Amino acid sequence: MKALIDRKKCTVCGVCTDACPVGAIELKEDHIEISDDCTLCGICVDTCEFGALSLPEVGTGPAADLSSYRGVWVYAEWRDGAVHSVSHELLSAGRVLADKKGVELGAVLLGSGISEDTARELVSYGADNVYVVDRPELAKFTDEIYSNVLVELIKQKRPEILLAGATSIGRSFVPRVAASLQTGLTADCTELGISPEGLLLQTRPAFGGNIMATIICPNSRPQMATVRPKVMRPEKREGYEGEVERVNLPESCFRGRVEVLEVIPEKDQTGRLTEADVIVTGGRGLRKAENFAIVEELANLVNGAVGASRGAVEEGWIAPSHQVGQTGRTVAPALYVAVGVSGAIQHLVGMQGSKVIIAVNKDPHAPIFDVATYGVIADLFDFVPALIKRIRRERGEI
Ligand SMILES: Cc1cc2nc3c(=O)[nH]c(=O)nc-3n(C[C@H](O)[C@H](O)[C@H](O)COP(=O)(O)OP(=O)(O)OC[C@H]3O[C@@H](n4cnc5c(N)ncnc54)[C@H](O)[C@@H]3O)c2cc1C
Known part of the structure; x- marks a missing residue:
């Protein structure tokens, strides 16, 4: 402009x-x-x-005719033949928004060799329409081609809302899509709603997590938001009926300047952390790096992943890829055990969606107890080894 x-x-x-x-x-x-x-x-x-x-009026460029935009869309992230679970979570959240507005819910699936079953599965999470773009150029993710394709689809079909996962892929190309369409984007939303005027209410932590800000995008379309994995709950709707449409787009969308030669999977814990059913997290209460061994021992015993507070990461006791919280990972396992973690708001926003939370802390006033299902007021160096011993004994290992 x-x-x-x-x-x-x-x-x-x-x-x-x-x-x-x-x-x-x-x-x-x-x-x-x-x-x-x-x-x-x-x-x-x-x-x-x-x-x-x-000066051109901001937000009234390509999207000036707001009433011509209709429907809620979810970008369904496809990686190596599988749809990322965040897409199911967003479809469930999107379904609620679409019902509130009385509009259809669409899912966009970009990839190569996408089976009918993969597309149909999105219908079972509440999508009325699944738009599939299946091309060899989409086999490996690149910002340029993926954003070209999504921008073109949005221009053709004009959804009023677009949700995407705040995954490494979503974070990488969704801002580019928003910039191309001259519209707004709210990253890392923790809550979504619809205002009485029908606008998307996008709520996210602001000012270091001290306040929750609700953001609207009144003048541009689509209204775009990303949400971290595990923040919303997936809800399957067996028997739901929807259409799968395979869309052809102009060849120019598939021309890119980057070729992906090889994808090397992460070796660290990060992927495991967000997928784990059980997480045992250590905080600054552990006092030194070597003491993480008891957290690891407990985690191994219950087939869990090891998490960490930023306090522990900043001490250099454990790699940043283990960090849970606002500037780390958002997790929602079935069981979250916080050991020597105070429960600062920035930590809580990353784990309070866990089903059962057990907190071990010697300070009875520690804020972690406000979200804990079970609170253990104890010295962790007494409690955790005793718990490990008890589990081993129950299993007949000692
Ligand atoms: C912009 C911003 C982003 C942030 N992002 C994150 C984030 O993503 N994740 C995150 O975790 N933090 C984050 N923080 C930092 C956060 O504010 C806290 O400083 C941090 O979470 C504290 O870590 P901690 O609980 O391990 O340490 P502390 O606050 O020092 O707490 C240690 C706890 O251990 C307990 N304890 C000590 N000894 C024992 C013992 N022997 N037995 C039992 N309990 C014991 C203490 O009572 C205390 O409650 C962020 C901060 C800012 C400003």
């Missing part, structure tokens, strides 16, 4: 050329030209006494 020229009013006086702080206005023989360097600062508009310059 750049400043606009009304050629009928422009006298080619050159005042704006001199005024432009970034040299984006060039004086030609009988006209002026504004280059892409324009920052929309508006100085030229103020200096032009003939009213020949103006």
Whole structure:
């Protein structure tokens, strides 16, 4: 976007050329030209006494006719033949939003060799329509081609709301889609709703997690939000009926400048942490790196993953990939055991969706007890080894 020229009013006086702080206005023989360097600062508009310059209205570009946008969409993330579980969570949340607005719920599936069953499964989570773009160019994720395709689909079908997972893929290309469509995007929402006016209410922690901000996008479409995995609950709707549409798009969408040669899977705990049914997390109460051994021992015993508070990560006792919380991973396992973790709000937002929370802390006033299902007020160095011993004894291992 750049400043606009009304050629009928422009006298080619050159005042704006001199005024432009970034040299984006060039004086030609009988006209002026504004280059892409324009920052929309508006100085030229103020200096032009003939009213020949103006700024484009933000948010009323391609999406000006808001009423022509209808429906809620979920970007269903497909990786190596499988749909990411966050897509099921978002479809369930999207279904509620679509019902509130009385509109249809669509799912977008981009990939290569997508089976009918894979597409149909999205219907069982409440999608009325599944739009499949199946092309060899989509076999491996690249920002450029994936965003070209999603932008083109949105332009053609005009959904009013688009939800996507705040996964590494979602975080990578969804902002690009929003920028291309000149619309807003709220990242890492923890709650979604519909206002009385029908707008998407996008709630997320702000100011370091101290307040929850609800954000709206009234002037542009689609209204876009990302949500971290495990924040919403998936709900299957057996017998739900919907349509699968395989969509053909212009060849230009599939041209990219990047070729993915190889994908090397992560070796760290991160993937395991978000998928684990049981997580045992250690905090600063552990006092030193070596003491993480008791957390690891307990985690191994219950087939769980090892989590950490930022306090423990900052001490350098464990790798950042284990961190749970606002700036770490959001998790929602069946069982979350917090050992020596105080329960700062930034930690809680990443784990309070866990089904059962057991907190071990020697301070009875520690905030972790506010969210704990079972609170153990004890010295962790007494309690955890005793618990390990008890489990081993119950299993006949000692
Ligand atoms: C913008 C921002 C983002 C952040 N993101 C995150 C995040 O993603 N994740 C996160 O965890 N934090 C995050 N934080 C940091 C957060 O505010 C806390 O500082 C951090 O969670 C504290 O870690 P902790 O609970 O391990 O340590 P502490 O707050 O020091 O708590 C240690 C706890 O251990 C207990 N304890 C001590 N000894 C024992 C013992 N022997 N037996 C039993 N209990 C004992 C103490 O009573 C205490 O409650 C963030 C902060 C900011 C500002």
